[in-house]
Amino acid sequence: MPLLELKNVHSAYGNVRALKGISLHVEAGEIVTLLGANGAGKSTTLRSISGLTPVSDGDILFEGKSLKRVKAEHIVRQGIAHVPEGRRIFAGLTVKENIMIGTSGRGHLPRRQMDAEVEEMFEIFPDLKRLTGALGWSLSGGQQQMLAVARGLMSRPKLLLLDEPSLGLAPIIVQQLFATIRNIRSHGTTVLLVEQNANMALSVADRGYVLATGNLIVEGTPVQLQDNEEVKAAYLGGGK
Ligand SMILES: Nc1ncnc2c1ncn2[C@@H]1O[C@H](COP(=O)(O)OP(=O)(O)OP(=O)(O)O)[C@@H](O)[C@H]1O
Secondary structure (H helix, E strand, O other): OOOEEEEEEEEEEEEEEEEEEEEEEOOOOOOOEEEEEEOOOOHHHHHOOOOOOOOEEEEEEOOOEOOOOHHHHHHHHHEEEOOOOOOOOOOEEEHHHHHHHOOHHEEEEEEHHHOOOOOOOOHHHHHOOOOOOEEEEHHHHHHHHHHHHHHHHHHOOOOOEEEEOOOOOOHHHHHHHHHHHHHHHOOEEEEEEEEHHHHHHHHOOOOOEEEEEOEEEEEEHHHHHOOHHHHHHHHHOOOO
16 A cells, blocks of 8 residues: 555646646655646645645545545644745744744653654754754755754654755755755655756655646656656756
8 A cells, every 4th residue: 555645636726727637656665756847736736635725526545544634734643744835934933943843733742752852853954953042034045944844854754745845945955955855764754755856856766756737747767757758858957
């Protein structure tokens, strides 16, 4: 059984049909990437999974159970964390406080356990450790992105949904971020990654899907996608 399965998922914003029958699956332990141009429906796919945008037709199964009528806060408790585009950390809270907020759906945690879990995040994100007392607003874009991912991981997700984590970051920071995504998977978290930076995404992914105007057009391993003429021309900066 896949960890996550989308079956013919449709979703709309009023008259705008954003998803027109998406079927995909993510196996436990995989990094799967979702590629596509602006407006293709990538963010809507993630929002449908995390319960932020309703599914009008089709179904989404997580560990075999339907998420279709489940509220967003319950979806988090089932083990899905969504790190949306744009970071959205708390500017007036410290790094440590921002990280701790990620546990809010898990009820009260004893102080000692909380501290131990924050330390685990500092092992994955060493840059955040030295910034533990710094306020959110004072962080660089890359540091804010790392913090947003750390906060998402504090919900102890089985599946992490990452929306455009590399957006607006310098290439060197993007490299670090993608190394961290690999590291997160090696800690046992499955990742569904939406990216405009197709080459980087395919460098860490086990499989990928390409979306165009609400439909999946290609699916495959990174090598298959990198060899696909349509994908190359549209998303990988080239073609023949
Ligand atoms: N809140 C909204 N209200 C109306 N239409 C929306 C809304 N959000 C997205 N859309 C439309 O739904 C379609 C899919 O958008 P979506 O954001 O999922 O695409 P995307 O592939 O994530 O693109 P981007 O990289 O630009 O975020 C687009 O046509 C978009 O204009």
